Amino acid sequence: MTTNVPTIHIYNTMTRRKEKFEPLVPGRVTMYVCGPTVYDLIHIGNARPLIFFDVVRRYLQRFYEVTYAVNFTDVDDKLIRRAEETGTSVPELAERNIADFIQDSQSLKVSPATLHPRVTENMDEIIAFIAELVERGFAYESGGDVYFRTEKFPEYGKLSHQNLEELQFGTRVAVDERKESPLDFVLWKAAKPGEISWPSPWGEGRPGWHIECSAMARKYLGDTIDIHGGGMDLTFPHHECEIAQSEAATGKPFARYWMHNAFLNLNDEKMSKSLGNVVNARELASRHKPEAIRFLMLSTHYRNPLNFTDEGLEQAQNGLTRIANSRSNLKHALKSVPADADGEAAGEAEALARVEAIRDMFHAKMSDDFNTPDAITAVFELVSEANAAIAGGTASAKLLGRIDELFQEMDAILGILTEEGEDLLDEEIERLIAERTEARKARNFARADEIRDLLAAQGIVLEDTPQGIRWKRK
Ligand code: AMP
Numbered sequence: 001m002t003t004n005v006p007t008i009h010i011y012n013t014m015t016r017r018k019e020k021f022e023p024l025v026p027g028r029v030t031m032y033v034c035g036p037t038v039y040d041l042i043h044i045g046n047a048r049p050l051i052f053f054d055v056v057r058r059y060l061q062r063f064y065e066v067t068y069a070v071n072f073t074d075v076d077d078k079l080i081r082r083a084e085e086t087g088t089s090v091p092e093l094a095e096r097n098i099a100d101f102i103q104d105s106q107s108l109k110v111s112p113a114t115l116h117p118r119v120t121e122n123m124d125e126i127i128a129f130i131a132e133l134v135e136r137g138f139a140y141e142s143g144g145d146v147y148f149r150t151e152k153f154p155e156y157g158k159l160s161h162q163n164l165e166e167l168q169f170g171t172r173v174a175v176d177e178r179k180e181s182p183l184d185f186v187l188w189k190a191a192k193p194g195e196i197s198w199p200s201p202w203g204e205g206r207p208g209w210h211i212e213c214s215a216m217a218r219k220y221l222g223d224t225i226d227i228h229g230g231g232m233d234l235t236f237p238h239h240e241c242e243i244a245q246s247e248a249a250t251g252k253p254f255a256r257y258w259m260h261n262a263f264l265n266l267n268d269e270k271m272s273k274s275l276g277n278v279v280n281a282r283e284l285a286s287r288h289k290p291e292a293i294r295f296l297m298l299s300t301h302y303r304n305p306l307n308f309t310d311e312g313l314e315q316a317q318n319g320l321t322r323i324a325n326s327r328s329n330l331k332h333a334l335k336s337v338p339a340d341a342d343g344e345a346a347g348e349a350e351a352l353a354r355v356e357a358i359r360d361m362f363h364a365k366m367s368d369d370f371n372t373p374d375a376i377t378a379v380f381e382l383v384s385e386a387n388a389a390i391a392g393g394t395a396s397a398k399l400l401g402r403i404d405e406l407f408q409e410m411d412a413i414l415g416i417l418t419e420e421g422e423d424l425l426d427e428e429i430e431r432l433i434a435e436r437t438e439a440r441k442a443r444n445f446a447r448a449d450e451i452r453d454l455l456a457a458q459g460i461v462l463e464d465t466p467q468g469i470r471w472k473r474k
């Protein structure tokens with residue numbers, strides 16, 4: 001955390017405008033993103049909000065103390081059906097998929113949230129929340145179910161910019177006789193025989209989907225949260241229902257900023273089970289580096305649809321190789337430059353100023369509604385500065401060190417630069433190069449050539465320079 005907080009603007013789905021970000025409590029941010037229903041592995045569409053909101057959190061964490069909650073929906077119709085089909089229990093199925101989710105998140109370099117609350121571990125609070133809504137007249141019991149009385153909350157529709165009247169007019173669905181109105185939504189579902197259930201004032205059952213987020217956000221983050229996020233499909237009805245429940249119960253605004261990511265398409269097609277083109281994140285992460293996946297995900301603005309293709313991944317990988325080459329050359333240059341030769345070379349002050357301007361640009365873009373594609377452009381401008389400084393051969397330790405520092409600063413936010421195991425690999429390469437130099441000195445040319453070939457096979461090119469051997473990745 002630093003005290004120098006930039007002015008951050010966030011596009012708020014509620015107002016359809018970019019707004020200046022001001023958390024409810026100065027210095028602290030509460031953030032809730034609707035998490036997975038844990039009945040299966042996550043697919044690459046789910047990975048988009050996962051990665052994007054991870055970047056939002058990383059960025060905000062530089063300036064604020066962030067409490068980030070991502071819930072696990074560990075009981076619902078899909079889990080019950082899948083457990084039945086696979087001859088397992090709902091808790092077992094959920095446990096396995098939660099472990100898989102955490103593993104897949106890690107392999108995409110997404111750290112666990114501060115909190116991962118689960119429905120089954122917050123049943124008392126969920127039931128108490130529903131009871132409060134019943135008591136206040138916002139909900140009613142009907143045949144062992146409980147429904148939210150939507151018409152009692154006239155602002156229903158405000159997030160998705162629909163008004164209650166239009167919604168009422170638009171409901172063509174046959175009226176469910178258990179409900180007073182077709183717009184009413186379920187808060188508690190009576191258990192069918194043999195289904196997993198919990199006791200409640202309305203009999204055995206389980207919560208509907210929407211209520212869990214209202215209850216858990218309130219319990220862990222308070223009545224009003226700063227940022228609420230999720231995919232844009234959640235705007236209606238899920239988030240609309242969350243607002244109705246929470247604001248009916250507390251009388252306070254539920255979330256100050258609503259953020260929604262657009263969808264990811266695969267080769268210009270919607271990813272769906274019926275089209276048979278669903279790619280799970282695990283499969284993708286086994287074939288590609290997490291940095292390349294993150295790079296591709298972040299190279300489109302989160303509010304624009306993202307087209308995920310093999311060519312896109314290849315381009316992302318090429319971009320990463322350019323960055324990696326530049327960084328390893330930078331490290332090499334840093335090692336050979338005398339630390340005390342500061343700021344003497346011609347053009348040094350100008351170069352430093354350009355580097356600082358790139359840093360300012362990076363932050364200006366990130367704080368403008370998390371413009372990650374433009375932030376990535378700033379990374380490449382830094383690559384150009386790094387390459388120019390190295391090629392000149394006279395750059396000071398101060399300039400080279402500052403560039404290196406900024407690469408790290410940007411990487412801490414985007415998570416696309418440092419390739420796993422790269423440092424170890426660098427050491428290994430340098431050890432081999434040193435061994436080769438020794439072998440040549442000892443006129444053991446066979447061994448020297450062997451090492452050169454070995455490195456070439458790994459895509460490492462050696463170059464003789466007046467400062468010694470330099471290497472780069474092809
Ligand atoms: P679900 O498990 O379908 O509730 O999705 C979990 C999260 O992933 C939600 O925030 C969804 O909006 C989001 N999501 C699902 N499919 C996609 C997609 N194709 N592109 C982007 N986000 C998605």
Ligand code: ZN
Nearest residue numbers: 034213238242
């Ligand atoms: Zn939710």
